[in-house]
Amino acid sequence: MKTKFKLILILVGLTAMLSSCRTSAPRLDYQALARASILLGVDINMEDNHKLYLEAANWIGTPYRGGGDSKRGTDCSGMVYQIYRKVYRIQVPRNTEALKSRSNKIAKRNLKEGDLLFFTSNRSKRKVAHVGIYLKNGKFIHASTSKGVIVSRLSEDYYNRHWISGGRIR
Numbered sequence: 001m002k003t004k005f006k007l008i009l010i011l012v013g014l015t016a017m018l019s020s021c022r023t024s025a026p027r028l029d030y031q032a033l034a035r036a037s038i039l040l041g042v043d044i045n046m047e048d049n050h051k052l053y054l055e056a057a058n059w060i061g062t063p064y065r066g067g068g069d070s071k072r073g074t075d076c077s078g079m080v081y082q083i084y085r086k087v088y089r090i091q092v093p094r095n096t097e098a099l100k101s102r103s104n105k106i107a108k109r110n111l112k113e114g115d116l117l118f119f120t121s122n123r124s125k126r127k128v129a130h131v132g133i134y135l136k137n138g139k140f141i142h143a144s145t146s147k148g149v150i151v152s153r154l155s156e157d158y159y160n161r162h163w164i165s166g167g168r169i170r
Contacts, residue, residue, distance in 0.1 A: 088114070
């Protein structure tokens with residue numbers, strides 16, 4: 001009788017311990033991720049930075065406004081500033097030249113999601129004039145002066161001609 005009681009006690013104890021060790025997967029908003037995937041034109045996988053993609057998708061369509069950094073209107077560095085603040089919880093510089101100075105140089109082939117992309121313009125061939133955030137598969141989000149916040153491909157002729165470097169914030 002004592003051995004049965006001990007066995008039952010051990011089984012109850014093991015059951016309680018095992019049920020308390022259960023780990024739960026992070027709760028994902030699949031609808032929001034599907035919407036972000038469509039808006040950004042990228043497949044979002046489990047190992048991707050969901051916060052980055054969800055926040056980036058919220059900026060799509062924001063109109064361009066020089067000096068702006070809100071969803072009412074933003075320029076390229078304003079969008080980068082706000083996305084980095086929200087996703088990575090870090091404050092980055094508010095202009096393209098300072099962003100480049102605060103970054104470690106990254107080659108195109110080594111880009112990872114969240115890396116910065118620096119470009120010149122037609123007017124300034126050597127100076128940083130534009131910044132975007134790399135997503136994946138050669139796509140990046142940026143604030144275009146003519147179309148507002150959009151996703152573009154690094155392989156587009158304009159961005160190939162004006163490429164300076166990638167950057168990873170230190």
